[in-house]
Amino acid sequence: MMQEIILKLRDVEMSFGTKQVLNGINLDVYKGQIIGYIGPNGAGKSTTLKIMLGLIDGYEGNVELFGEDIASGDVTYKRRIGYVPENADLYDNLTACEYITFVGELYGLTRKEAEDKGLQLLTQFEMEDVFHQRISSFSKGMRQKVLIVSSLIHNPDLIFLDEPLSGLDANSVMVIKDILEELKKRGKTIFYSSHMMDVVERISSRIILLVNGKIAADGTFEELKEQNKEGSLEGIFNQLTGFDAHKETAATFVSIVTGKASDQE
Numbered sequence: 001m002m003q004e005i006i007l008k009l010r011d012v013e014m015s016f017g018t019k020q021v022l023n024g025i026n027l028d029v030y031k032g033q034i035i036g037y038i039g040p041n042g043a044g045k046s047t048t049l050k051i052m053l054g055l056i057d058g059y060e061g062n063v064e065l066f067g068e069d070i071a072s073g074d075v076t077y078k079r080r081i082g083y084v085p086e087n088a089d090l091y092d093n094l095t096a097c098e099y100i101t102f103v104g105e106l107y108g109l110t111r112k113e114a115e116d117k118g119l120q121l122l123t124q125f126e127m128e129d130v131f132h133q134r135i136s137s138f139s140k141g142m143r144q145k146v147l148i149v150s151s152l153i154h155n156p157d158l159i160f161l162d163e164p165l166s167g168l169d170a171n172s173v174m175v176i177k178d179i180l181e182e183l184k185k186r187g188k189t190i191f192y193s194s195h196m197m198d199v200v201e202r203i204s205s206r207i208i209l210l211v212n213g214k215i216a217a218d219g220t221f222e223e224l225k226e227q228n229k230e231g232s233l234e235g236i237f238n239q240l241t242g243f244d245a246h247k248e249t250a251a252t253f254v255s256i257v258t259g260k261a262s263d264q265e
């Protein structure tokens, strides 16, 4: 049986002014895949995510979600999407409860449904005591948990995560990794962008490496390892992005900081 295509990109290009950021992205993502979307800073990962989410316009090419062209004007597909942004402007003056019910209502839940479900979910992160406190009083990790809960409150089929583990402690990272596994088992499709190579290596059913707005590698971790003769995703990343100067760069950087070459210390 053919697997359902959830996400389809054809010749997607994007420029900001004269700078071309995406140079022809072609991609089919199937139901139940966890895609690890990696690449150097500025490669165009967040830009790709924002195009698929309908947050930025002006791209060339074709983007289909759940078999529908997102440029068709019909935005009902958005109800089936969850999104954890990289930099979220959480509404600091709202309480966790107010924020989560606000997002839940945007996605079509009633206030009561969103509030009940939000409290249940935050309780799993041991945050029930702060449900009615203002987000401005939260630590970075607590804010991140509110974002993760908000992104899943409406039971989306396709989930976009942009560096979702930032600020989370080791125990919470474990829980989130297992949540992603569990969502995958239940047929959810996950598009996961991160720089944490060990996590991407572990959770992804497929890894896509973007370099200069182009897909430079696409396959399972095993396939990438086979092709690149490197043992870790970090090593594969270094090799495919042509970066082997970390030691020299670090030494030069610290020499500038200290005003002395390393052998003068």
Ligand SMILES: Nc1ncnc2c1ncn2[C@@H]1O[C@H](COP(=O)(O)OP(=O)(O)OP(=O)(O)O)[C@@H](O)[C@H]1O
Pocket (backbone or CB within 6 Å): 016, 021, 039, 040, 041, 042, 043, 044, 045, 046, 047, 048
């Ligand atoms: N709104 C914008 N206006 C102008 N240039 C932009 C805009 N958004 C992104 N860019 C540029 O597009 C390029 C790709 O940015 P993008 O945020 O997609 O990279 P990224 O792969 O997500 O990087 P990172 O790993 O650092 O998050 C960068 O050169 C960035 O400066």
